[in-house]
Amino acid sequence: MxxxxxxxxxxxxxxxxxxxxxxxxxxxxxxxxxxxxxxxxxxxNASKTPDEVAKKLTDMGFYCTADNVVTSAMATAMYIADEQPGADVCCIGGKGIRTALSEAGLNIVEGEKADYVVIGLDTAITYDKYATAALAIRNGAKFISTNPDRTLPSERGLLPGNGALTSVLTVATDVEPTFIGxxxxxxxxxxxxxxxxxxxxxxxxxxxxxxxxxxxxxxxxxxxxxxxxxxxxxxxxxxxxxxxxxxxxxxxxxxxxxxxxx
CATH class of the missing domain: 3.40.50.1000 (HAD superfamily/HAD-like)
Incomplete structure (x- = not known):
């Protein structure tokens, strides 16, 4: 080899x-x-920051720092920043994706007018979050999903993953996202x-x-x-x-x- x-x-x-x-x-x-x-x-995984991923690995005994980690959140932020620096982003997701977007100089907005809609795994997903994102997509926002993973392994078994959450917006808007992960x-x-x-x-x-x-x-x-x-x-x-x-x-x-x- x-x-x-x-x-x-x-x-x-x-x-x-x-x-x-x-x-x-x-x-x-x-x-x-x-x-x-x-x-x-x-x-x-777009829900955790590189520091959080590195801490988990370090706690398990692996040699790892944040510099050893690349997440779909980081790649998503880079993709948007390269395409449209300073864009307004309607974001569904947790700390990992929000931190990455902010660090890339992108503006996270809460309303139905945005340049992009980004969805990452959000364990606190609500109908209102979906509704706002769907309206933003229908208003012309580009639709980005951090990853297509349909399931999420857990101690309880396979839980709905980001791909499953993403499918709701796809069905609601008839728009296929660009997957980054x-x-x-x-x-x-x-x-x-x-x-x-x-x-x-x-x-x-x-x-x-x-x-x-x-x-x-x-x-x-x-x-x-x-x-x-x-x-x-x-x-x-x-x-x-x-x-x-x-x-x-x-x-x-x-x-x-x-x-x-x-």
Missing amino acids: KKYKGYLLDLDGTMYAGTRIIEGAKEFIDYLHEGNLPYLFVTN KPAVHIMNKAVEMINLPKEDLVMIGDLYMTDILSGINSGIDTLHVQTGVSTYDAVMAEEVPPTYSVKNLNEVIEMYKEGGL
Whole structure:
């Protein structure tokens, strides 16, 4: 297996499952950290800030700072700021997306007149929030969703994810959103910008084919599937475009690198 100069990593199903650290995950991050190999955690979670994501990982024993994190909220803010600096944004979502929009110099507005409507996971969603956003879209606002994830893993089971919330606005307005998170290229563009390496020197590592692996494929980045989460080996290898590699867990990668003298 090729040794890459930079690593883009999924979280849920790759680093941890709920409160459980996945076998090989911490060892692999230790290996990258000790080898001074740059890595970013790439997450569709738009509800948390990079500091909050980093704290969770640090509390679990991973080497991580906010500089190691790219969220769909950050990518969403970059996408809008690049397209229309200083835009007015009607926002549904929590601290993560609101902080990212503000830090990008965008104006969060509460009314039905806006340049953009952005929706991220909002566990306090209300009819009034939906109504305001729907009217803003009908008034001409561009419709952006941080990610298409239909479900959200939790200790209780699979809960409605941001994709499910987004679908309400799609049905209510007959307008399809632009999705920013995996498997779209927008979040990967942000990750490539942050890690500052050519795509051919990067690998995207994750467990779920439809988000993690496709995000790499769609972006022209090699992919490494880990058999520790949702997508099975047989399933991913049966896809029209399979991942570049598939391993049982990340300990296998460490062993392959060591055997190759890398």
